[in-house]
Amino acid sequence: MTQKTLALKIGAAALLASALALTTSAQAANNNIGGPLILKDQGSFFVGGDTEFSDAISGQTSGPGGFGYSNSDYIKVNQMYVQFQVPMKSARNIPIVLLHGCCLTAKTWEDTPDGRMGWAEYFLRNNHAVYLPDQSSRARSGFDATTINEVKLGQKPATALPNVFLFGRVSAWDLFRFGPAYPTPFADEQFPVESLSDFGNQVIPDLNATLPTPNPTYQNMANLAILAGGAVLVGHSESGFFPEQAALVNSSAVKGVISIEGVCSPLNGAQIKTLAKIPTLIMFGDHLTGSPISASLWSSALQGCQTFVQQLKAAGGKATLVQLPQIGLHGNSHMLMQDRNNLEIADYVLDWIDKNVKQNHGRALVGKNRNASDN
Amino acid sequence: MTQKTLALKIGAAALLASALALTTSAQAANNNIGGPLILKDQGSFFVGGDTEFSDAISGQTSGPGGFGYSNSDYIKVNQMYVQFQVPMKSARNIPIVLLHGCCLTAKTWEDTPDGRMGWAEYFLRNNHAVYLPDQSSRARSGFDATTINEVKLGQKPATALPNVFLFGRVSAWDLFRFGPAYPTPFADEQFPVESLSDFGNQVIPDLNATLPTPNPTYQNMANLAILAGGAVLVGHSESGFFPEQAALVNSSAVKGVISIEGVCSPLNGAQIKTLAKIPTLIMFGDHLTGSPISASLWSSALQGCQTFVQQLKAAGGKATLVQLPQIGLHGNSHMLMQDRNNLEIADYVLDWIDKNVKQNHGRALVGKNRNASDN
Numbered sequence: 001m002t003q004k005t006l007a008l009k010i011g012a013a014a015l016l017a018s019a020l021a022l023t024t025s026a027q028a029a030n031n032n033i034g035g036p037l038i039l040k041d042q043g044s045f046f047v048g049g050d051t052e053f054s055d056a057i058s059g060q061t062s063g064p065g066g067f068g069y070s071n072s073d074y075i076k077v078n079q080m081y082v083q084f085q086v087p088m089k090s091a092r093n094i095p096i097v098l099l100h101g102c103c104l105t106a107k108t109w110e111d112t113p114d115g116r117m118g119w120a121e122y123f124l125r126n127n128h129a130v131y132l133p134d135q136s137s138r139a140r141s142g143f144d145a146t147t148i149n150e151v152k153l154g155q156k157p158a159t160a161l162p163n164v165f166l167f168g169r170v171s172a173w174d175l176f177r178f179g180p181a182y183p184t185p186f187a188d189e190q191f192p193v194e195s196l197s198d199f200g201n202q203v204i205p206d207l208n209a210t211l212p213t214p215n216p217t218y219q220n221m222a223n224l225a226i227l228a229g230g231a232v233l234v235g236h237s238e239s240g241f242f243p244e245q246a247a248l249v250n251s252s253a254v255k256g257v258i259s260i261e262g263v264c265s266p267l268n269g270a271q272i273k274t275l276a277k278i279p280t281l282i283m284f285g286d287h288l289t290g291s292p293i294s295a296s297l298w299s300s301a302l303q304g305c306q307t308f309v310q311q312l313k314a315a316g317g318k319a320t321l322v323q324l325p326q327i328g329l330h331g332n333s334h335m336l337m338q339d340r341n342n343l344e345i346a347d348y349v350l351d352w353i354d355k356n357v358k359q360n361h362g363r364a365l366v367g368k369n370r371n372a373s374d375n
Numbered sequence: 376m377t378q379k380t381l382a383l384k385i386g387a388a389a390l391l392a393s394a395l396a397l398t399t400s401a402q403a404a405n406n407n408i409g410g411p412l413i414l415k416d417q418g419s420f421f422v423g424g425d426t427e428f429s430d431a432i433s434g435q436t437s438g439p440g441g442f443g444y445s446n447s448d449y450i451k452v453n454q455m456y457v458q459f460q461v462p463m464k465s466a467r468n469i470p471i472v473l474l475h476g477c478c479l480t481a482k483t484w485e486d487t488p489d490g491r492m493g494w495a496e497y498f499l500r501n502n503h504a505v506y507l508p509d510q511s512s513r514a515r516s517g518f519d520a521t522t523i524n525e526v527k528l529g530q531k532p533a534t535a536l537p538n539v540f541l542f543g544r545v546s547a548w549d550l551f552r553f554g555p556a557y558p559t560p561f562a563d564e565q566f567p568v569e570s571l572s573d574f575g576n577q578v579i580p581d582l583n584a585t586l587p588t589p590n591p592t593y594q595n596m597a598n599l600a601i602l603a604g605g606a607v608l609v610g611h612s613e614s615g616f617f618p619e620q621a622a623l624v625n626s627s628a629v630k631g632v633i634s635i636e637g638v639c640s641p642l643n644g645a646q647i648k649t650l651a652k653i654p655t656l657i658m659f660g661d662h663l664t665g666s667p668i669s670a671s672l673w674s675s676a677l678q679g680c681q682t683f684v685q686q687l688k689a690a691g692g693k694a695t696l697v698q699l700p701q702i703g704l705h706g707n708s709h710m711l712m713q714d715r716n717n718l719e720i721a722d723y724v725l726d727w728i729d730k731n732v733k734q735n736h737g738r739a740l741v742g743k744n745r746n747a748s749d750n
Binding site: 036037038039040042043044045046049051054057058059060063064065067068069070072073074075076079081083088102105106107110111115121134139140141142143145148149151152154158159161162163164165166167168169170171174175197198200201202203204205293294297 | 411412413414415417418419420421424426429432433434435438439440442443444445447448449450451454456458463477480481482485486490496509514515516517518520523524526527529533534536537538539540541542543544545546549550572573575576577578579580668669672
């Protein structure tokens with residue numbers, strides 16, 4: 001348990017002492033990757049966003065805030081919030097876009113639930129610019145609440161409400177393969193299950209059911225790759241196949257796709273031909289059939305992705321499907337970017353990018369400190 | 376208009392050329408504050424979070440994802456997500472916590488809608504550690520969707536739905552004092568109104584109506600101040616008085632409070648006595664009565680805060696209320712941290728902190744790179 005997780009479980013009086021006592025172990029664990037971080041640039045911006053005229057921007061007829069405003073107004077929807085950081089020595093390395101999965105946010109890629117370094121900072125420290133979006137309709141990207149308000153106002157039936165959902169502690173234990181049944185972990189489980197409560201803080205309602213079809217995140221990811229001057233797109237779980245979907249919208253700046261623990265949708269010949277031009281890495285963890293309820297889901301996901309990789313190869317593509325046990329990494333969960341060996345897996349990803357993706361990318365178009373010296 | 380705002384309004388073909396053409400002006404504007412940023416530490420974590428047993432974690436009886444899970448499970452609610460950055464030379468300076476207002480997120484304090492530097496990075500570059508929370512129930516902090524799902528499932532009436540709301544383009548123009556009436560700006564308006572569409576992307580639904588009373592963000596902010604080793608708490612608009620509310624929960628680590636464009640609630644004598652021990656800055660912009668619908672709201676907010684400051688002073692407190700025109704800054708909107716002269720206002724804030732807040736604070740308890748050298 002880390003100082004972060006523990007500290008707020010206890011009262012304010014005990015807080016100082018306990019947190020101080022726990023500082024040492026966190027230090028020791030990160031000595032090899034700590035130290036100053038030198039950034040050439042950082043910031044945040046939005047990609048996309050459509051103007052919509054909503055007739056229910058609040059759930060009360062007196063309008064938002066009750067301040068006497070009309071309850072009809074123009075709002076923005078479908079936008080995608082992105083944070084980015086550019087390390088000093090990144091000029092030769094391709095930017096990496098890290099997109100989170102269901103019921104999660106960009107937090108997925110930041111510090112782990114037990115306070116270790118996540119992939120975002122690790123890729124930065126390995127000299128890649130990193131872009132961290134929240135999916136359209138999630139977290140800082142906002143969502144369209146019009147239907148919820150229309151139902152509250154009696155303009156639509158309750159059945160019109162979007163299906164808002166997340167995974168609770170017990171269902172996540174199964175689906176994310178922390179163990180065979182809550183609260184028992186697998187003997188070799190790599191997820192820091194002692195920090196399950198802190199992980200629960202990351203799990204927030206999924207509002208993708210409020211989005212139009214196709215999901216605007218596809219287009220937004222394709223445009224983000226252009227703004228980054230070319231990028232490797234990484235998706236996870238719900239968004240595992242979003243990099244491929246983005247490339248099918250516009251592949252011009254998608255220099256590599258990495259699909260982690262996702263579902264590879266069936267595609268037609270023309271789509272396979274387009275994607276075969278982009279180096280592709282598909283990754284799964286361990287224990288795919290070890291959790292009773294999700295066993296068939298994960299088997300089927302693996303099979304679908306095996307078929308996809310075969311199709312890409314038949315079309316002349318560079319495609320790899322790796323199950324981590326095949327490369328000697330055992331016990332990895334669905335949240336492998338937060339597992340205890342998360343940086344070993346990150347090393348595999350970095351090595352795959354080095355060997356498969358053209359590195360001297362274009363010039364990023366977003367950012368404000370372009371005058372900083374380029375290394 | 377910046378490359379960020381403009382770039383995604385146009386098609387992919389025109390995107391490269393336009394964005395490149397616009398890079399120059401953004402560079403020029405930031406020459407004085409650009410250059411490498413050296414961090415001792417950065418990361419993200421959660422403060423608080425309660426475990427709740429929800430009987431409707433999705434809006435379908437087949438449970439979340441339709442994967443065969445129970446629709447009842449343990450979820451986390453009331454947690455507060457926080458990002459932080461610690462610059463190398465911060466040891467002598469008090470950390471600053473920046474909390475956003477209604478329908479907004481921590482994005483408030485990052486790059487402005489027209490792509491200039493926000494207060495978060497500016498305070499960092501002035502050697503203060505900066506903590507950026509999303510309010511509990513907003514953005515990456517998640518929210519409790521149980522009631523929405525119960526209504527969808529027919530277990531509760533539509534009237535039980537929370538009042539979810541935001542401010543649209545026309546109402547924001549009035550409330551945020553961009554001008555006397557949409558789309559006309561004040562002659563001396565400082566908000567970058569040409570970037571209104573990009574600002575609209577920041578405005579997301581407010582779900583505070585889903586929270587228990589008292590708002591858990593108060594306790595979370597007080598605990599965050601402890602974890603930061605003492606901090607100045609800054610609130611804005613809806614959260615303008617949250618720093619004071621946090622100090623009333625636990626003032627032990629609240630070393631200064633700054634309330635920007637908020638409503639100062641009436642307090643009793645004991646509460647005033649507690650807050651009088653903490654240096655307090657209240658700030659308002661310009662044109663408080665210039666927008667017809669919000670004129671009475673802002674007059675009343677100003678009056679309430681004038682009373683509050685008088686009460687603090689009568690109790691021996693160090694308290695200042697500043698209307699920006701009084702110090703020669705004119706045309707500032709409700710979103711003054713994003714206005715064209717936002718860094719001039721930031722300088723005033725930094726100067727106020729220097730002169731009023733004890734600077735040699737305690738040692739922060741969160742963060743992972745504590746072994747980095749301390750300057």
